[in-house]
Amino acid sequence: MIFLQLFYTFFKIGLFGFGGGYAMLSMIQGEVVTRYGWISSSEFTDIVALSQMTPGPIGINSATYVGYSSIVGAGYSPGIGVIGSIIATFAVCLPSFILMLLISKYFLKYQKHPAVEAVFRGLRPAVVGLLAASALLLLKPENFGTPDESVMQFIISIVLFIGTFIATYRYKMNPITLIIICGAIGGIVYSL
Numbered sequence: 001m002i003f004l005q006l007f008y009t010f011f012k013i014g015l016f017g018f019g020g021g022y023a024m025l026s027m028i029q030g031e032v033v034t035r036y037g038w039i040s041s042s043e044f045t046d047i048v049a050l051s052q053m054t055p056g057p058i059g060i061n062s063a064t065y066v067g068y069s070s071i072v073g074a075g076y077s078p079g080i081g082v083i084g085s086i087i088a089t090f091a092v093c094l095p096s097f098i099l100m101l102l103i104s105k106y107f108l109k110y111q112k113h114p115a116v117e118a119v120f121r122g123l124r125p126a127v128v129g130l131l132a133a134s135a136l137l138l139l140k141p142e143n144f145g146t147p148d149e150s151v152m153q154f155i156i157s158i159v160l161f162i163g164t165f166i167a168t169y170r171y172k173m174n175p176i177t178l179i180i181i182c183g184a185i186g187g188i189v190y191s192l
Contacts (some may be wrong), residue, residue, distance in 0.1 A: 002074050003087055005036065010063050010091035015099075017092075018123055021051075021059030023130030024092075026137050028062055040071035045142040063092040156189055 009031045017024035025048060032038045039047070048068065051061035067088025072081040112118050144161070146152040160182050167173040 001085065002071065003093060006067055006070060006084060007087050007091045009036070010049060010067070010088045011062070011094060013059075014092040015075065015095035018127050018130065021062070022134040024059040024134075025062065026130065026133035027064065028059075029137055032066050032070060036070075038073060039066060041140070042142050043069060045138075045140065048138065060089055060092060063088040083190045153190075156186075 013024055013031065014029045017027055029041075029044055033041055033044050044066075047065040048058070050065060051058045054061050064085045067085035068078075068081040070088075071084030072078055075083070080187055107116075120122065141149075144157040147154045164178045165183060166177055
């Protein structure tokens with residue numbers, strides 16, 4: 001039963017996850033953490049961090065990790081967990097594959113049609129909303145700490161967040177460079 005739920009859940013996420021992997025994160029969390037309880041909120045935060053570090057799209061990487069974790073968490077062996085990761089990854093990719101086949105066949109013919117243009121105008125705000133939800137999803141105590149637990153960790157997290165935002169938005173710095181710089185700063189600060 002969990003395998004069918006896993007397939008259905010990630011197929012639905014793949015079908016309605018407009019805007020790429022980061023836009024899918026809030027949908028993934030809503031389904032696997034809130035609705036089904038397959039993983040905890042802190043496990044989901046760890047999965048997001050791992051998905052960002054590994055090569056490939058974050059939505060697909062998250063589906064792979066969640067598929068494995070949810071099956072193993074349900075009491076199955078790690079070998080069966082691999083099947084869960086394959087199912088989740090396949091399910092999240094399948095809608096895009098089907099839609100790309102259909103679009104490649106019909107889009108060039110109908111791209112200037114007023115109805116198609118209206119659909120794309122309507123999707124733009126939805127994508128921005130999903131990306132904003134994804135950003136808000138990551139603004140949690142697991143990522144920033146709280147002033148009650150450690151004031152210094154909280155301040156350092158906020159300063160790094162604001163610094164990387166400014167460096168990206170104003171100075172157009174490469175995100176990989178910023179990840180390396182923030183990782184080095186975090187390593188130095190937290191090793192003290």
